Amino acid sequence: MTPLAGYLILSAMLFCIGLAGALTRRNAIIVLIGIELMLNAANLNFIAFWRFSEHPEALTGIMFVIFSIGVAAAEAAVGLALIIAIYRHYKTANVDEVNSLKG
Amino acid sequence: MAWIVKYLWLIPALPILAAGLSALAPQRSRKFAASLAIGSMIGAFLLSLCAFAHAVNHGGHDGAKEVFNFAWLQFAAGNAGILKLGWVLDPLTAVMLVMVTFVGTLIFIYSVGYMAHDENFTRFFTFLSLFAGAMLGVVIANSLLLLFISWELVGLTSYLLIGFWYHKPSAAAAAKKAFITTRVGDVFFFLGMMWLYHETGTLLFYTNDPIHPGCLEGASLAAMVAKTTSLGMAVSTGIGLLIFAGAVGKSGQVPLHVWLPDAMEGPTPVSALIHAATMVAAGVFLVARVYPLVELGGWVNKAGEVIAFTSTTQQVVTWIGAITAVFAASIAVAQNDIKRILAYSTVSQLGYMMMGLGTGGVAVGMFHLITHAFFKALLFMGAGSVIHGCHDEQDIRNMGGIKKYMPVTFATYAVGMLALSGFPLVFSGFWSKDAILHSAHGWSVSHIPFYLGVAGAFLTAFYMTRQVALVFFGSRRTGFQPDSNSKEPAQAAHGEVRQAGSPSYEPHESPLVMTAPLMILAACAIGLSVIGTPAWPWFQSFLGQHHGEGGFTSEVISLMVTSSLIVFAGIGVGWWLYGRKPIQKADEPDVLGKLPLGMHTWFAKKYGVDELYELTVIRFNAWSAKACAFLDQWLWGGVVTLVSYFTLACSWFSRAFDEFVINLGFDQSCDGVSRGGNLLSRLQDGRVQIYLRILGLGLVALVLFLIWGGTK
Numbered sequence A: 001m002t003p004l005a006g007y008l009i010l011s012a013m014l015f016c017i018g019l020a021g022a023l024t025r026r027n028a029i030i031v032l033i034g035i036e037l038m039l040n041a042a043n044l045n046f047i048a049f050w051r052f053s054e055h056p057e058a059l060t061g062i063m064f065v066i067f068s069i070g071v072a073a074a075e076a077a078v079g080l081a082l083i084i085a086i087y088r089h090y091k092t093a094n095v096d097e098v099n100s101l102k103g
Numbered sequence B: 001m002a003w004i005v006k007y008l009w010l011i012p013a014l015p016i017l018a019a020g021l022s023a024l025a026p027q028r029s030r031k032f033a034a035s036l037a038i039g040s041m042i043g044a045f046l047l048s049l050c051a052f053a054h055a056v057n058h059g060g061h062d063g064a065k066e067v068f069n070f071a072w073l074q075f076a077a078g079n080a081g082i083l084k085l086g087w088v089l090d091p092l093t094a095v096m097l098v099m100v101t102f103v104g105t106l107i108f109i110y111s112v113g114y115m116a117h118d119e120n121f122t123r124f125f126t127f128l129s130l131f132a133g134a135m136l137g138v139v140i141a142n143s144l145l146l147l148f149i150s151w152e153l154v155g156l157t158s159y160l161l162i163g164f165w166y167h168k169p170s171a172a173a174a175a176k177k178a179f180i181t182t183r184v185g186d187v188f189f190f191l192g193m194m195w196l197y198h199e200t201g202t203l204l205f206y207t208n209d210p211i212h213p214g215c216l217e218g219a220s221l222a223a224m225v226a227k228t229t230s231l232g233m234a235v236s237t238g239i240g241l242l243i244f245a246g247a248v249g250k251s252g253q254v255p256l257h258v259w260l261p262d263a264m265e266g267p268t269p270v271s272a273l274i275h276a277a278t279m280v281a282a283g284v285f286l287v288a289r290v291y292p293l294v295e296l297g298g299w300v301n302k303a304g305e306v307i308a309f310t311s312t313t314q315q316v317v318t319w320i321g322a323i324t325a326v327f328a329a330s331i332a333v334a335q336n337d338i339k340r341i342l343a344y345s346t347v348s349q350l351g352y353m354m355m356g357l358g359t360g361g362v363a364v365g366m367f368h369l370i371t372h373a374f375f376k377a378l379l380f381m382g383a384g385s386v387i388h389g390c391h392d393e394q395d396i397r398n399m400g401g402i403k404k405y406m407p408v409t410f411a412t413y414a415v416g417m418l419a420l421s422g423f424p425l426v427f428s429g430f431w432s433k434d435a436i437l438h439s440a441h442g443w444s445v446s447h448i449p450f451y452l453g454v455a456g457a458f459l460t461a462f463y464m465t466r467q468v469a470l471v472f473f474g475s476r477r478t479g480f481q482p483d484s485n486s487k488e489p490a491q492a493a494h495g496e497v498r499q500a501g502s503p504s505y506e507p508h509e510s511p512l513v514m515t516a517p518l519m520i521l522a523a524c525a526i527g528l529s530v531i532g533t534p535a536w537p538w539f540q541s542f543l544g545q546h547h548g549e550g551g552f553t554s555e556v557i558s559l560m561v562t563s564s565l566i567v568f569a570g571i572g573v574g575w576w577l578y579g580r581k582p583i584q585k586a587d588e589p590d591v592l593g594k595l596p597l598g599m600h601t602w603f604a605k606k607y608g609v610d611e612l613y614e615l616t617v618i619r620f621n622a623w624s625a626k627a628c629a630f631l632d633q634w635l636w637g638g639v640v641t642l643v644s645y646f647t648l649a650c651s652w653f654s655r656a657f658d659e660f661v662i663n664l665g666f667d668q669s670c671d672g673v674s675r676g677g678n679l680l681s682r683l684q685d686g687r688v689q690i691y692l693r694i695l696g697l698g699l700v701a702l703v704l705f706l707i708w709g710g711t712k
Helices: A003-024 A028-051 A060-090 B010-024 B030-058 B091-114 B121-140 B144-165 B169-200 B218-226 B235-250 B259-265 B268-277 B279-289 B312-332 B338-360 B362-389 B407-421 B428-441 B448-472 B512-531 B538-542 B554-579 B596-604 B606-681 B688-710
Strands: B066-074 B082-089 B306-308
Touching (some): A003 A028, A028 A060, B030 B082, B030 B091, B082 B091, B082 B144, B091 B362, B091 B512, B091 B538, B144 B268, B144 B279, B169 B218, B218 B235, B235 B279, B235 B312, B259 B338, B362 B407, B362 B428, B362 B538, B407 B428, B407 B512, B407 B554, B428 B448, B448 B554, B596 B606
Antiparallel strands (some): B066 B082
């Protein structure tokens, strides 16, 4: 087993944990945390593929991940702001109860 | 052209205008309607006098016609497609105008008194004015079409006025009878008119234009007499006979006389004006108007020379007239209704006029028409005055001795009676009747019409004497009620409730508004004799028909003596039977009942002509009406029902198709769309985690696809 495979297995597990959290938990904040985990699993993939690629001297992987983390930070800020707004409005953070967009 | 010729149309227009205005006036405006009608008649009378003076001064004695024609209607291209109407001023028109407007004015005035209590006073004067206008239209017409239009208008107003008391069933039936009977004649008249138009291409009588002659002028007449129909009769004869058939209907000649006695259901002024003086004379006037056509086609021998100046049409006119004269006079002998006697007398006198036209020409017939109009209007109005004074009693058996109650009416009635009987020398009826007998005596074809005329003269004197003796002489009789439906309704004519035979109702003299016209007419009945005696035959020469001789030749004098003796005999027999020993009770049988062979019954039943028509024409008519009703009900009705069922079936099918095919299909597709929408909307349940789950499943599916299939 190459080192790359170990990283990939780790990142896959991380992704599954995040996805499971996002899908199963009812609290919106936990869901957001799950999403962050999934995002970080993807970041780990980027780093792993870059480190074990043929041209690790080009910093493309690092660049992607730094951007991705920046975007994730912004997304977390927007997400938390939305959750606060929802909480203020519905007096709850349970995502099952926030279903007024249903058809 | 003189102004009076140009404005001759004003004479009929004035009464018609008055009729229009009073038709719009409310029912209570009685004075307005009466004064308008009388005013318009006086205006028309003054204009007629102007026309008369013009005709006397300018027309000369050669019968010149002054005409005013105008194009009325263009129905095809070119000159031949223009239908022209117009009016004519000639001596014939002039005398008729003066007679109609003068008698009309007097009767209008009389009506004010007679109809005073009628609630439909305004309507009465409207109809009366319309009648006068239409009659004057007949008189001035220079086109057979215009004459026909006015003629039909006259028929209409006659219908309206006979049925004036339409709430009486007998009046309504009489109006219908009059209208339908005259219509029979009018159909022939119309056919004659069409034929005339076909032959000559114009309906104008006179144009005074040799290039486009009127139908009574030289070239047209020559064309018509030269042509013969398939029956070997000249076209002019056929047309003349057809037009005469119209006159037979209007003037109550045999066999279309049945309507005239029934027309007495109308108010008495109507009987006087329409059914004695003017309208019934329209038929005589029509024959006089188309006389150039009537006298056309004397018997011609093989060489083309005229051998007898008596055309077929003239013979028919003479025979019908002569038969009518005696026929109606004999019926009048046995009637008991004061107005019906006069009605049959009118029919008889119209027969005389026809006979005069047929044998002696326009002047002879017209002279009797004019004098008859005056004394018959006088007699009718006198009868009306008697009826009025006796509280709507019309049966002469219920009168008697009225002389002392109504002296003015008696005196004027006596004048009328003597004039109608032809009492010698001072009464106009004597001279006009004598002229007819004279021309009938000289008729080349046959002497029988002369003897019929003499018999009629005897009967006329007889029944008039009987009537006067029963009404005015003897003692007052009351209480006999033969049949009540022949009387005028009490409240309509009089405003008083009639109590038959009640002695408290004494006869009374009529008011001045009714007696004054009587006196004027009585004066005319005497005075008119001066214009037509053999000594000074002004009237005859004015109408341009006088043939030479004149004066009292021995033949004329012997005839005068004969007819005087006949009149004296008639009056004498009448007086001997009815005046010498006046009947005391109203229900005594008539002395004539002793005549052999049941003649009196025949007279009283009017020879059963009504019954004959009832059995033949009317039964046939009713039968054909029933047949038509049967056809309507079963044949045409069945077809219509079938069609309606077919339509109904179509509509059922259409409805079912709509409901079960179109609507159902549409509904189902709508349901499908909405169900699909429901189904799809369930995906969109608003729960983010479900979306995410689907997203995850999609991702997995994508990954699996890429692993196993997407790499190829």
